[in-house]
Amino acid sequence: MRPRDRLRIAMQKSGRLTEPALELLKRCGLTFRQSRDKLFCFGEGEPVDLLLVRDDDIPGLIAQGVCELGIVGRNVLDEFRVTTGRDSEPLAELRPLGFGRCRLSIAVPQEFDYSEPAQLSGRRIATSYPGLLGAWLREHGVEAGVVTLAGSVEIAPKLGTADAICDLVQSGGTLVANQLREVDVLLESEAVLAGPQALPADERGDLIELLLKRLDGVIQVRESRLLLLQTPRAALDAVTRLLPGGPQPTLLPVAGQPDQLMLQALCAGEVSWRQLEEIKKAGAREMFVLPVEKMLA
Numbered sequence: 545m546r547p548r549d550r551l552r553i554a555m556q557k558s559g560r561l562t563e564p565a566l567e568l569l570k571r572c573g574l575t576f577r578q579s580r581d582k583l584f585c586f587g588e589g590e591p592v593d594l595l596l597v598r599d600d601d602i603p604g605l606i607a608q609g610v611c612e613l614g615i616v617g618r619n620v621l622d623e624f625r626v627t628t629g630r631d632s633e634p635l636a637e638l639r640p641l642g643f644g645r646c647r648l649s650i651a652v653p654q655e656f657d658y659s660e661p662a663q664l665s666g667r668r669i670a671t672s673y674p675g676l677l678g679a680w681l682r683e684h685g686v687e688a689g690v691v692t693l694a695g696s697v698e699i700a701p702k703l704g705t706a707d708a709i710c711d712l713v714q715s716g717g718t719l720v721a722n723q724l725r726e727v728d729v730l731l732e733s734e735a736v737l738a739g740p741q742a743l744p745a746d747e748r749g750d751l752i753e754l755l756l757k758r759l760d761g762v763i764q765v766r767e768s769r770l771l772l773l774q775t776p777r778a779a780l781d782a783v784t785r786l787l788p789g790g791p792q793p794t795l796l797p798v799a800g801q802p803d804q805l806m807l808q809a810l811c812a813g814e815v816s817w818r819q820l821e822e823i824k825k826a827g828a829r830e831m832f833v834l835p836v837e838k839m840l841a
């Protein structure tokens with residue numbers, strides 16, 4: 545029997561999600577003793593250990609109870625749930641983590657005049673996600689051939705083994721390089737924390753709760769920006785209306801300029817150049833957008 549008082553988290557051993565996942569766990573106060581070429585890393589501070597595996601294995605490891613949590617792309621988690629029929633089973637997406645963003649899309653050769661899914665009827669579609677693709681085709685009442693490939697899916701149309709593909713897209717560079725065009729999105733994906741719908745009724749449940757609280761704090765701070773600006777009192781209403789969401793701004797007087805105010809606002813996300821330009825048009829100036837390192841309300 546394995547001890548029930550330590551938690552195991554599975555994550556990708558080597559790939560796109562490895563560095564950001566480790567960084568996130570570190571920010572949550574978790575550090576690990578073993579070197580990264582090992583499969584198992586013993587947690588130093590908290591009783592939380594790491595399993596370093598292929599990302600495709602993560603949902604199965606959680607479902608089998610080998611580990612309690614996993615950091616994995618939503619694309620991999622949902623593919624597992626669809627193909628194993630574990631949609632309603634207690635394998636849940638506990639938190640979106642905000643990195644590894646990409647989408648699972650249908651792409652066709654440039655010359656394919658695509659306007660709707662029905663045009664895929666009778667065609668062959670190459671993919672590494674037969675479960676998600678099959679579900680999408682059924683949903684749209686399309687009968688198409690699904691050609692399952694482990695990788696290099698984008699080459700299939702050129703080789704004549706498929707008429708279209710269903711693959712991950714981020715910048716779109718891979719599609720352009722292969723004269724393909726993205727025409728439909730099946731799934732918006734990012735790394736997620738996967739785990740049990742119902743927490744284990746032992747120490748591990750308490751640990752998961754603690755970790756989720758820390759994670760929420762870390763994610764909130766990571767996505768927060770502090771906006772500082774100066775505005776004439778007369779423009780305050782207009783400027784305030786344009787501020788990206790968040791709590792009420794703090795206002796401070798500006799020494800020697802009674803008609804001016806210094807405004808400080810915590811924004812719950814990126815502040816774009818476009819938003820800044822709009823705020824400036826409303827009368828603000830001396831604008832600064834600062835990242836937030838730590839926050840204790």
Ligand SMILES: Nc1ncnc2c1ncn2[C@@H]1O[C@H](COP(=O)(O)OP(=O)(O)OP(=O)(O)O)[C@@H](O)[C@H]1O
Pocket residue numbers: 556557558559560561597598599600616617618619620644645646712713714715733734735
């Ligand atoms: N171009 C991309 N940009 C951003 N995120 C991506 C991109 N491609 C894939 N991802 C996300 O990152 C996850 C891991 O991608 P990676 O290419 O490292 O996986 P892999 O080759 O399947 O690795 P493994 O060896 O663990 O099986 C994907 O499942 C997806 O969620």
Ligand SMILES: O=P(O)(O)OC[C@H]1O[C@H](OP(=O)(O)OP(=O)(O)O)[C@H](O)[C@@H]1O
Pocket residue numbers: 695696698711712713714715716717718719
């Ligand atoms: O839209 P883009 O920014 O081009 O990204 C999409 C590509 O990234 C991933 O492949 P990856 O680069 O991991 O190559 P691999 O699957 O061959 O390992 C994915 O499978 C796509 O091919």
Ligand SMILES: [Mg+2]
Pocket residue numbers: 598599600
């Ligand atoms: Mg993989």
